[in-house]
Amino acid sequence: MSTPPAKNGATPAARQPADWRDFFALTKPRVMTLVIFTGLCGLLAAPGHINPVIGFATILCIAVGAGGAAALNQWWEADIDAGMKRTAKRPLPAGRMDRESARDFGMALSGLSVLTMGLAAGWLCALILAVSIVYYALVYTVWLKPRTPQNIVIGGGAGAFPPMIGWVAVTGHITWMPVLLFLIIFMWTPPHFWALALFVKTDYAKVGIPMMPVVAGEKSTRRQIFAYSVLLLPLTLLPVFLPKNDGGPGWIYGVSAGVLSTLFLLLAIRVGFRNRRDEDDSMKPEKQLFAFSVLYLFALFAALVADRWVPIIGGYL
Numbered sequence: 001m002s003t004p005p006a007k008n009g010a011t012p013a014a015r016q017p018a019d020w021r022d023f024f025a026l027t028k029p030r031v032m033t034l035v036i037f038t039g040l041c042g043l044l045a046a047p048g049h050i051n052p053v054i055g056f057a058t059i060l061c062i063a064v065g066a067g068g069a070a071a072l073n074q075w076w077e078a079d080i081d082a083g084m085k086r087t088a089k090r091p092l093p094a095g096r097m098d099r100e101s102a103r104d105f106g107m108a109l110s111g112l113s114v115l116t117m118g119l120a121a122g123w124l125c126a127l128i129l130a131v132s133i134v135y136y137a138l139v140y141t142v143w144l145k146p147r148t149p150q151n152i153v154i155g156g157g158a159g160a161f162p163p164m165i166g167w168v169a170v171t172g173h174i175t176w177m178p179v180l181l182f183l184i185i186f187m188w189t190p191p192h193f194w195a196l197a198l199f200v201k202t203d204y205a206k207v208g209i210p211m212m213p214v215v216a217g218e219k220s221t222r223r224q225i226f227a228y229s230v231l232l233l234p235l236t237l238l239p240v241f242l243p244k245n246d247g248g249p250g251w252i253y254g255v256s257a258g259v260l261s262t263l264f265l266l267l268a269i270r271v272g273f274r275n276r277r278d279e280d281d282s283m284k285p286e287k288q289l290f291a292f293s294v295l296y297l298f299a300l301f302a303a304l305v306a307d308r309w310v311p312i313i314g315g316y317l
């Protein structure tokens, strides 16, 4: 694929050779910690045993594949990133790397991760990883993001696959539980992202990306954040009703999910029905919901692992 033409000539040519820190930054390491964590939790919560070396390779491949997809995302969007305050310091818009290096790095990481995943954890895991890379780098970044305010609703699927990959690495097949884990992240993504989009709305408007607050306005986005958060609560409780032999969790997960999702909903209600009087009003509730969304998913998946391992460890004591 050739490098996309500059949309407004904003991306400068690289002024200096990139070093390893720039390549690392290209993998969006902070965002990907949660992607990797949910993948790890899928693997640790699944019923069954996995060779630790294969388990480690699986998580490494998720990390490398997600990093590769993130590099391809930045290769494609260098001009957009140059126009937004939040992203302008990234290696491409800041002129620390040329676009072809980012593209080649992204392609190499993506190819390598899928191949290694296939050899280590099996070709079903490799297929799901390949789908998530293509989903993020192509379907979301190239196709949906510049076209529709539903971009992150549909595109959010990309980030929902890692726990399914971890789970399938252990069990070998897709059952209800990994599908529910996928759906939980799918439902979580709109409130996670729109809370942030509400306070960086002007940036997205400036570069012409049709994010929901830009297209449908604040009020509609707030109501939609609320709606997805309402649906998220019962969805996170559904796993408890699955049979134990499909890895259905018990009360540790159930209680944690109930408490966490209720807190999430309370914050979403504050954001959802807030009437800002003027543009200068603080965005504290939105910032709180965004920050909590990250903590929430970490805690929810940690509870899933605790649910499986606390009784096992307790049995040894």
Ligand code: HEM
Residues within 6 Å of the ligand: 030, 031, 032, 033, 034, 035, 038, 140, 151, 152, 155, 156, 158, 159, 160, 185, 189, 192, 193, 196, 294, 297
């Ligand atoms: C299409 C779906 C998603 C969109 C558009 C999105 C967008 C964003 C954006 C714009 C940020 C701001 C910070 C940054 O860019 O560094 C962010 C932060 C973050 N996102 Fe998402 N996100 C999505 C899905 C996910 C998923 C699936 C996960 C993990 C499972 C995730 C985890 C995180 C984390 C951990 C942060 C905080 C990073 C930090 O502390 O700097 N996001 N997200």
Ligand SMILES: CC(C)=CCC/C(C)=C/CC/C(C)=C/COP(=O)(O)OP(=O)(O)O
Residues within 6 Å of the ligand: 028, 031, 035, 062, 065, 066, 069, 070, 073, 077, 087, 129, 132, 133, 136, 145, 158, 159, 160, 162
């Ligand atoms: C295994 C695998 C391939 C996982 C992919 C994980 C995935 C899709 C994560 C999405 C999170 C993310 C970096 C969103 C940024 O959106 P953006 O690119 O629109 O944000 P930006 O404005 O910060 O560039």
